[in-house]
Amino acid sequence: MKWELKNMRPGFGEALVELGERYHQVVALNADLSGSTTTAMFDAAYPERFFNVGVAEQNMMGIAAGLATTGKIVFASTFAMFATGRAYDQIRQSIAYPKLNVKIVATHAGITVGGDGASHQMHEDLALMRVLPHMTVIAPADYWETKKAVLKVAETPGPCYIRTGRTNTPLLYDEDYKFHIGRANRLRDGDDVTLIAVGLMVAKALEAAEELEKIGISARVENMSTIKPIDKKMIIKAAKETGAIVTCEEHNMIVGMGSAVAEVLAGYEPVPQRRVGIPDVFGESGESEELMEAYGLTVENIIANVKKAVSMKR
Amino acid sequence: MPLEKIDYWQDLDANLPDIQNTAREARRWIVKMIHEAGSGHPGGSLSAVDILTALYFRVMRHDPENPLWEDRDRLVLSKGHSAPALYSTLALSGYFEKDELLTLRKLGSRLQGHPSKNKTPGIDMSTGSLGQGLSIAIGMALGARLDRKDYRVYCILGDGESQEGQLWEAAMAASHYKVDNLCAILDRNQLQIDGPTEKIMSLEPVFPKFKAFGWHVVEVNGHDLKELLRAFHEAETYKGKPTIIIANTIKGKGVSFMEGSLKFHGKAPSKEELKQALEELGGDA
Structure with a gap:
């Protein structure tokens, strides 16, 4: 498939500037990564509402929480590693527990961070965030979905985590796309199996579905951009109608989106499920595409897992 | 309670016996509620109670009838384990009935072991995991500045807590942002769970440390109202820098066998100990 590529991150920065114009309560914080996270755009437009706290993520989450208590709509941004790893307790204690209106928008999640290596490759963020009560967890699949999700969460009070990546990703949507929190988006119909994917794996799932069609397997593709609250209805429907599920994510296979899907299947409509994701290991340096190959985030691996899942159908 | 600010500094002696009595009554409730709960932290509650009494009964602009009043002064109890001191001060201020204090730490109670913003009227922020409160207070102070409001933010820190790194990230940021509407109070009672702070991980020299971090620093006897x-x-009138009041206190202050006692950092008094404590504290609350 030939894709038009675009980086997701400016979707965040542009949406933030739009929100700044619309709501005087919107404030943004950053921890010395305003260029990479694209929050520098907000700084340029609304410097009095922008706080760069320096390399101090824990303090950033605390200040974000304090601002939220005064009625602000707060966006706090840094790399996924430092947002959810370094400042986990601050998010838990000071944002999730008091249910404050802080939107944590993380960039540079996953193995596609590339050359920086394991210290910067965050594969656990969806797991860490989805186990927190009160937290909404979103991982958009492209530039447009990022933009629409950021605009949407600003109107939805409460703590929220949005995950984006570093690299350019295929454009799946356009300006007319309507993003709904908690609702998966079907990108392809199919009857034999459902591919439930998230983030940059959505495009891979679409590519896999096209290949599968050539060998007579009709694969449905759902973009599960909200990991929490999970779209239970869609999962049960997919299980009933297609009888097999393959989940695809750029995340540790433990407790990520695939596990969230498995939890629903186990309780409501047990059907075979295979998970494509990063194994339970730390990453390493390399080019993004090379790393995706090396860690099994490939069309081939999705196809192999689909075959396995379909063969397990009763 | 003062809805509008009162000129408490005009005559510091005015009503002094009243608030001394209030602090003593709060102490009685602290030991009673922790005894009733069967667990909790009397030592650090008793060391902080005079600070809280001064704030809620003289200094802060707040309204127990309207706990979420937009223009109220805020308080973040960063050393959240001193919750009993805050709860008793809030109850005596009229945020809820005093009898409710005896539900501390019980299932279904609004009075959690550590402060919970959405459960208890008058609690401005949930705390408990140490070292986080000062960052929150900065956020509140910046919020006031953005909204051009004149409320002030108070943050009570523990000395053991000051070993947390985040507190120093916040100390740096507070002076960077020049939040002079923020006043921190260090409850310097010299003891943490495992022993004297200076033996476990020394905090001294704490005065020059905060000075070097860009704060206006004042040192007082934290039991002298x-x-x-x-x-x-002084903190209210000092412009351009946040102020920290280093309040030299005694852990367990007011109850002889709890004063300076490590044991009562986190242990409830027995029935006999409660009886003796109440005798020492006098009054009839």
Whole structure:
């Protein structure tokens, strides 16, 4: 498939500037990564509402929480590693527990961070965030979905985590796309199996579905951009109608989106499920595409897992 | 309770016996509620109670009838384990009935072991995991500045807590942002769970440390209400820097066998100990 590529991150920065114009309560914080996270755009437009706290993520989450208590709509941004790893307790204690209106928008999640290596490759963020009560967890699949999700969460009070990546990703949507929190988006119909994917794996799932069609397997593709609250209805429907599920994510296979899907299947409509994701290991340096190959985030691996899942159908 | 600010500094002696009595009554409730709960932290509650009394009964602008009043002064109890001191001060201020204090730590109670913002009227922020409160207070102070409001933010820190790194990230940021509407109070009672702070991980010299971090620093006897009130007024009038009041206190202050006692950092008094404590504290609450 030939894709038009675009980086997701400016979707965040542009949406933030739009929100700044619309709501005087919107404030943004950053921890010395305003260029990479694209929050520098907000700084340029609304410097009095922008706080760069320096390399101090824990303090950033605390200040974000304090601002939220005064009625602000707060966006706090840094790399996924430092947002959810370094400042986990601050998010838990000071944002999730008091249910404050802080939107944590993380960039540079996953193995596609590339050359920086394991210290910067965050594969656990969806797991860490989805186990927190009160937290909404979103991982958009492209530039447009990022933009629409950021605009949407600003109107939805409460703590929220949005995950984006570093690299350019295929454009799946356009300006007319309507993003709904908690609702998966079907990108392809199919009857034999459902591919439930998230983030940059959505495009891979679409590519896999096209290949599968050539060998007579009709694969449905759902973009599960909200990991929490999970779209239970869609999962049960997919299980009933297609009888097999393959989940695809750029995340540790433990407790990520695939596990969230498995939890629903186990309780409501047990059907075979295979998970494509990063194994339970730390990453390493390399080019993004090379790393995706090396860690099994490939069309081939999705196809192999689909075959396995379909063969397990009763 | 003062809805509008009162000129407490004009005559620091006015009503002093009243608030001394209030602090003593709060102490009685602290030991009673922790005894009833069967667990909790009497030591650090008793060391912080004079600070809280000065704030809620003289210094802060707040309204127990309207706990979420937009223009109220805020308080973040960063050393969240001193919750009993805050709860008793809030109850005595009229945020809820005093009898409710005896539900502390019980299932279904609004009074959690550590402060919970959405459960208890008058609690401005959930705390408990140490070292986080000062960052929150900065956020509140910046919020006031953005909204051009004149409320002030108070943050009570523990000395053991000051070993947390985040507190120093916040100390740096507070002076960077020049939040002079923020006043921190260090409850310097010299003890943490495992022993004296200076033996476990020394905090001294704490005065020059905060000075070097860009703060206006004042040192007082944290059990002398007059000295505390004078310091709070100084903090209000000092512009361009946040103020920290280093309040030298005694852990367990007011109950002889709890004073300076490690044992009562986090242990409830027995029935006999409660009886003795109440006798020492006098009054009839």
